[in-house]
Amino acid sequence: MRTKHLLGLKGMDKQEIAGILDRAAYWEQSAAKVSDVLRGKFVANTFFENSTRTRFSFEMAEKRLGAEVLNFSSAESSVQKGESIYDTMRTLESIGIDAAVIRLKPTGVLQELAGKLNVALVNAGDGNNEHPTQALLDLYTMRKHFGDVKGLNVSIVGDILHSRVARSNLYGLTELGANVAFCAPDSMQAKELNAPYVTIDEALRADVVMMLRVQLERHDKGLIRSAEDYREQFGLTVERASRMQPHAIIMHPAPVNRGVEIDDELVECDRSKIFTQMAHGVPIRMAVIERVLS
Incomplete structure (x- = not known):
């Protein structure tokens, strides 16, 4: 693993991609509905853009791994009062999250956040850039x-x-x-x-x-x-x-x-x-969340 983040697939080598796919296969075949692999870890789902499949798929993946999950909605946050995305993420970092799954409309902001924050970031879709x-x-x-x-x-x-x-x-x-x-x-x-x-x-x-x-x-x-x-x-x-x-x-x-x-x-x-793709979203995101927090 080159980085604690998963910002995109551009530049990721085939061994690393295959490793994620292999681990997803493990989780798909696992008989256990819930694991304790990430017990004691706190993950925030921070969606500054609407989503159904991606957000719930990540939440299911995190809970199956035993993580504590915080769900953030920009419509109910201080973003509506003018707070910047950076300050919102710094706030979540300050209260003790270990990782954040983030979706946002502006392109380029995610890369800036990755360089400033000390929590693992997973790209859940950024602008017109990537959706890894x-x-x-x-x-x-x-x-x-x-x-x-x-x-x-x-x-x-x-x-x-x-x-x-x-x-x-x-x-x-x-x-x-x-x-x-x-x-x-x-x-x-x-x-x-x-x-x-x-x-x-x-x-x-x-x-x-x-x-x-x-x-x-x-x-x-x-x-x-x-x-x-x-x-x-x-x-x-x-x-x-x-x-x-x-x-x-x-x-x-x-x-x-x-x-x-x-x-x-x-x-x-x-x-x-x-619909098979949708079902595969959970084991893939289990592999990704486990990867950035291990």
Whole structure:
């Protein structure tokens, strides 16, 4: 372990990634519902941005490890009185937490906090930068299904420009030897990322087709004409899914806009791993929390 923090997958080597995946497999197979591995440790879930899956998944992971959990909501905190994120985190550090799981909208703030605080930080999503534990559970899902990630062809379809999930998956997948291709409208492409862009028909030929949530709030900014137009051009429809390879799987980080980026009938179809991904979030986050506090 190079650092007590988990800020992102960029720069993390394959041995370290594999170590987390292996430990997650251990926790998934563990018969014990609750362990005492982190007894006496205090973890604060500090979410300055709304979340359902990620926050509850982390809380479940922490409690299964035996940690004491503090849940922070910015809507009920002094942040509403003008307190800075830094001062809020320094307050939590001062009262004795050992680690903080943090999600925030500004990009770059998490890295600054890591350099100033003496508690372990876990990135639960920062701006448009990274979402490392989501990518780790995606990698875990692929490895468990196919046996190995190396050599897989993975298509990531959607709003790449604003997606922290796409970035973390790109870094983790390429480090493990997978081939990543993006598919997105011109207005949603991130040219600085090192992956080719393909058409939706080409994207369907992959072993894994990962759809990203369409952020419908971006309609006002003109990035997409309408939800209906997006579905027609880039959505995973039943017809398009019928052209996927027989062994291929469908993934999505959720929340899902049913009938926009993916048809309702496909969300829980046989080849969909969407809810399987969610289930894998707990053992992955157990491995991550254990890692930063051990």
